[in-house]
Amino acid sequence: MKAAVLHEVNKPLVIEDVSVPNPGPREVLIRTRVAGLCHSDLHFMEGLYPHPLPAVLGHESAGVVEKVGSDVTYVKPGDHVVTCLSVFCGTCDNCTTGRTVLCTDTTVKMLPGASNRLSWARSEKLNQFLNLSSFAEQMLVHENAIVKIRKDMPLELAALIGCGVITGYGAVVNTAKVTAGETVAVIGCGGVGMAAINGAAIAGAGRIIAIDTNPVKLQLATKLGATDVVDPRNGDVVQQVRELTSGGVQHSFEVLGRKETAEQAFAMLAAGGTATIVGMIPFGQKIELHGFDFLRERKIQGSSMGSNHFRVDMPRLVEFYMRGKLHLEDWISAKLKLSEINEGFAAMKAGKTVRSVIMFDA
Numbered sequence: 001m002k003a004a005v006l007h008e009v010n011k012p013l014v015i016e017d018v019s020v021p022n023p024g025p026r027e028v029l030i031r032t033r034v035a036g037l038c039h040s041d042l043h044f045m046e047g048l049y050p051h052p053l054p055a056v057l058g059h060e061s062a063g064v065v066e067k068v069g070s071d072v073t074y075v076k077p078g079d080h081v082v083t084c085l086s087v088f089c090g091t092c093d094n095c096t097t098g099r100t101v102l103c104t105d106t107t108v109k110m111l112p113g114a115s116n117r118l119s120w121a122r123s124e125k126l127n128q129f130l131n132l133s134s135f136a137e138q139m140l141v142h143e144n145a146i147v148k149i150r151k152d153m154p155l156e157l158a159a160l161i162g163c164g165v166i167t168g169y170g171a172v173v174n175t176a177k178v179t180a181g182e183t184v185a186v187i188g189c190g191g192v193g194m195a196a197i198n199g200a201a202i203a204g205a206g207r208i209i210a211i212d213t214n215p216v217k218l219q220l221a222t223k224l225g226a227t228d229v230v231d232p233r234n235g236d237v238v239q240q241v242r243e244l245t246s247g248g249v250q251h252s253f254e255v256l257g258r259k260e261t262a263e264q265a266f267a268m269l270a271a272g273g274t275a276t277i278v279g280m281i282p283f284g285q286k287i288e289l290h291g292f293d294f295l296r297e298r299k300i301q302g303s304s305m306g307s308n309h310f311r312v313d314m315p316r317l318v319e320f321y322m323r324g325k326l327h328l329e330d331w332i333s334a335k336l337k338l339s340e341i342n343e344g345f346a347a348m349k350a351g352k353t354v355r356s357v358i359m360f361d362a
């Protein structure tokens with residue numbers, strides 16, 4: 001099968017012939033139908049986060065089950081599934097207390113470089129990425145890395161739920177637990193930011209402030225539920241948000257993964273408010289906060305993959321889409337072939353896209 005391989009950071013991906021073995025007892029072989037291009041892939045391509053190379057990237061995908069291992073009962077061939085990098089064991093302390101995204105069992109949630117699910121004609125090891133590697137025509141994954149979905153759900157939209165949507169929506173609903181009427185600001189309106197805005201609308205947030213420098217994205221944000229938009233080019237962002245809300249928001253979400261915007265997220269809080277950092281701040285970078293702000297019970301927290309319980313959350317998101325509450329069509333900026341993947345990442349880098357997806361049967 002074909003797969004896009006990252007050989008070196010800051011070099012284009014190369015399409016190579018790759019193979020996967022038969023599924024082990026708890027593994028599932030999936031025919032990849034759609035894979036989204038996520039900013040996190042780009043972070044690894046640019047070396048902002050380390051990963052053993054060469055590797056097949058990609059972690060936002062949907063497909064059809066092709067084969068299952070001898071102990072798998074959850075799915076059968078022909079089932080439609082969405083993948084999630086939040087693979088869980090179900091038995092460690094974090095899993096049994098409901099925090100499956102923080103699973104500590106490294107035999108299931110394998111560390112980078114640990115799995116042997118990909119091979120090719122060369123002698124060097126080809127690494128699987130985040131226990132998935134979606135930029136490939138087939139994926140071999142643990143059964144607890146997938147969720148079954150209804151077959152009338154379009155797979156290109158389902159794929160988006162696998163990372164971008166669950167990350168943004170989950171940050172609002174699961175991590176921050178936004179309740180009806182609360183004020184929300186979202187810094188950065190790419191795919192994850194849009195999902196946070198849409199999630200805030202589903203949660204019944206009162207005011208939802210979208211912050212971005214791209215007017216097209218801000219316009220889309222209003223369609224997804226933003227009640228106000230702020231363009232940082234019109235002056236200090238914190239000031240603008242404070243003026244709009246007479247003193248600050250109850251919840252802010254930083255989705256860009258930058259020091260400056262993470263600090264702004266904290267600074268724009270009302271007393272008692274909570275800043276949730278969703279973006280991946282480059283490894284090793286520190287952020288600075290005004291210590292006085294803690295006296296008024298302002299809080300800051302991280303959110304990993306939207307603190308998801310994806311086996312529950314993702315079918316719910318499919319239902320929200322079916323009922324017209326989750327506007328997934330608006331996410332997709334371009335549909336690409338696997339061979340066009342580098343162009344897709346170039347467009348992402350230029351800030352032109354909300355989400356590009358690879359269609360494997362195109």
Ligand SMILES: [Zn+2]
Nearest residue numbers: 038040163164
């Ligand atoms: Zn992602």
Ligand SMILES: [Zn+2]
Nearest residue numbers: 089092095103
């Ligand atoms: Zn676990």
